[in-house]
Amino acid sequence: MIIAEKKPIEEVIEMVKDFRKILIVGCNECVTVCEAGGKREVAVLASSLRMYFMNQGKDTQIDEVTLERQCDREYLEEIRNRIEQYDVVISLACGVGVQFLAETYSRFPVYPGVNTCFMGVTEERGVWSERCQGCGQCILGSTGGICPISRCAKRLLNGPCGGSTKGKCEISKDLDCAWQLIIDRLKELDRLDEYEQIAPIKDWSTERAGGPRRVVREDVRQ
Amino acid sequence: MSVKTPSRLEKILDSGQLAVTSECGPPRGSDPEAITKKAKMIRNYVDAINITDNQTSVTRLCSLAACIHLKLMGIEPTLQMVVRDRNRIALQSDILGAASFDIHNILCLSGDHQKFGDCPQGQNVFDIDSMQLIQTVRHMRDEGKFLGGDDIQRPPQMFVGAAANPFADPFEIRVPRLAKKVAAGAEFIQTQCIYNLDKFELWMKQARDRGLHEKIYILAGVTPFKSVGMAKYMKNRVPGMDVPDDVVKRMAGVPKEKQPEEGIAICVETIQRLKECEGVRGFHIMAIEWEEKVPEIVERSGLYPRPRD
Ligand code: SF4
Numbered sequence: 110m111i112i113a114e115k116k117p118i119e120e121v122i123e124m125v126k127d128f129r130k131i132l133i134v135g136c137n138e139c140v141t142v143c144e145a146g147g148k149r150e151v152a153v154l155a156s157s158l159r160m161y162f163m164n165q166g167k168d169t170q171i172d173e174v175t176l177e178r179q180c181d182r183e184y185l186e187e188i189r190n191r192i193e194q195y196d197v198v199i200s201l202a203c204g205v206g207v208q209f210l211a212e213t214y215s216r217f218p219v220y221p222g223v224n225t226c227f228m229g230v231t232e233e234r235g236v237w238s239e240r241c242q243g244c245g246q247c248i249l250g251s252t253g254g255i256c257p258i259s260r261c262a263k264r265l266l267n268g269p270c271g272g273s274t275k276g277k278c279e280i281s282k283d284l285d286c287a288w289q290l291i292i293d294r295l296k297e298l299d300r301l302d303e304y305e306q307i308a309p310i311k312d313w314s315t316e317r318a319g320g321p322r323r324v325v326r327e328d329v330r331q
Numbered sequence: 332m333s334v335k336t337p338s339r340l341e342k343i344l345d346s347g348q349l350a351v352t353s354e355c356g357p358p359r360g361s362d363p364e365a366i367t368k369k370a371k372m373i374r375n376y377v378d379a380i381n382i383t384d385n386q387t388s389v390t391r392l393c394s395l396a397a398c399i400h401l402k403l404m405g406i407e408p409t410l411q412m413v414v415r416d417r418n419r420i421a422l423q424s425d426i427l428g429a430a431s432f433d434i435h436n437i438l439c440l441s442g443d444h445q446k447f448g449d450c451p452q453g454q455n456v457f458d459i460d461s462m463q464l465i466q467t468v469r470h471m472r473d474e475g476k477f478l479g480g481d482d483i484q485r486p487p488q489m490f491v492g493a494a495a496n497p498f499a500d501p502f503e504i505r506v507p508r509l510a511k512k513v514a515a516g517a518e519f520i521q522t523q524c525i526y527n528l529d530k531f532e533l534w535m536k537q538a539r540d541r542g543l544h545e546k547i548y549i550l551a552g553v554t555p556f557k558s559v560g561m562a563k564y565m566k567n568r569v570p571g572m573d574v575p576d577d578v579v580k581r582m583a584g585v586p587k588e589k590q591p592e593e594g595i596a597i598c599v600e601t602i603q604r605l606k607e608c609e610g611v612r613g614f615h616i617m618a619i620e621w622e623e624k625v626p627e628i629v630e631r632s633g634l635y636p637r638p639r640d
Contacts, residue, residue: 262444267462270441271496272570279570280444310463
């Protein structure tokens with residue numbers, strides 16, 4: 110899923126302090142699971158903002174709504190009738206949702222309430238870590254199911270580098286060396302001999318480098 | 332192995348003599364004297380001088396320009412090139428730039444993560460990795476072609492080197508990794524600084540068991556300690572460095588003013604022991620900001636005089 114983190118309240122206040130009618134829109138998908146932008150976080154942000162404006166002696170209206178998803182037009186339509194009454198929207202969805210909301214209601218200023226971080230997993234409650242960078246050409250089949258592009262600090266396709274120490278990455282003792290993980294996994298699978306195959310130079314054109322990406326599927330298109 | 336380039340380093344290694352290389356870090360400024368001065372100190376004691384490429388990710392005068400300064404002095408440079416800062420366009424372009432000055436040695440590296448340097452907030456590139464950079468230089472040299480497939484007019488003639496760290500983890504793939512670099516086309520290796528000689532000799536033995544010592548020239552890397560503080564720093568702070576406790580103890584066992592001498596002695600003893608290690612074809616002396624000691628190390632190790640053309 111997409112992992113996000115709540116923006117500091119000061120930053121949100123700075124963005125919306127001159128508005129009086131505010132709608133906070135949460136998302137029921139990834140950001141709910143990673144506890145950054147679901148119904149609960151919408152409520153917390155709303156009460157913090159109410160408190161702030163009250164202390165400032167400013168009369169404001171702050172409402173809350175959480176949509177099933179903000180990356181689908183269908184769900185964004187659900188607020189079409191009520192959005193007119195607000196002068197600003199804060200979206201707690203990932204950057205995708207924020208943009209799609211802004212695109213759908215282009216007359217309204219839309220501000221982000223979270224920092225979108227990466228595609229990752231919940232290691233345990235409160236700990237999320239990266240697993241994929243969406244390079245568009247999956248190589249997991251040859252790396253024992255561990256992605257060096259997202260998990261090696263140098264995205265080495267033929268690692269490890271000389272900095273790998275006791276299973277940890279040279280940049281942090283808290284970070285596993287992806288290549289140590291790959292080697293351990295290949296060993297477990299009895300495939301360590303594959304380590305000596307040189308991974309060819311990668312075609313990055315399917316990655317960010319190739320420009321904004323699109324998938325078009327004629328077979329499912331309507 | 333037969334000579335494939337005009338590199339002097341390659342010629343010396345091919346002749347069976349022990350080679351000696353050293354390295355200079357370029358300055359954090361544009362004064363060429365910072366390089367030429369160091370180079371003058373050591374030029375008669377080494378066969379080639381590596382110029383580091385923004386080592387530890389600290390911004391410095393570029394390796395290529397510093398190599399050109401050496402070349403203009405009649406010294407043979409080894410261009411270090413990391414894949415951290417440049418994509419395949421820039422790498423190939425710099426290789427051609429170096430080739431236009433007849434720079435005949437290149438050392439292909441990943442490069443330390445930028446986190447360690449003066450621009451920790453910068454981007455990194457890592458378009459290709461060090462293994463693939465070896466392949467790239469060999470492709471440009473041997474096929475005379477760019478990665479994109481077009482012909483190169485006057486292809487680079489470079490003796491292609493790589494680094495090897497026998498002490499990084501996991502140890503079990505250290506020799507397979509060397510084999511991989513050989514397969515990618517590396518022709519010489521400069522190793523990480525060696526303090527744990529037993530471990531290094533074990534690595535060499537495993538390399539010999541696979542016959543790798545006959546496919547690639549291995550130059551053993553050494554760095555003299557200036558002080559016990561430096562030994563401790565290298566032991567605890569530098570990723571992938573293996574400094575055994577007894578070496579630190581030995582440095583700590585002599586008074587402060589005698590420590591530099593002790594550091595040189597350890598370095599000389601290391602070289603003498605490794606001269607006997609089958610498959611070690613030379614030494615790479617990295618006297619970090621202590622270049623003036625290189626002549627003494629070379630002489631005391633019995634590696635002087637150097638071969639003349
Ligand atoms: S230590 Fe491992 S994860 Fe870190 S940069 Fe090197 S190979 Fe990648």
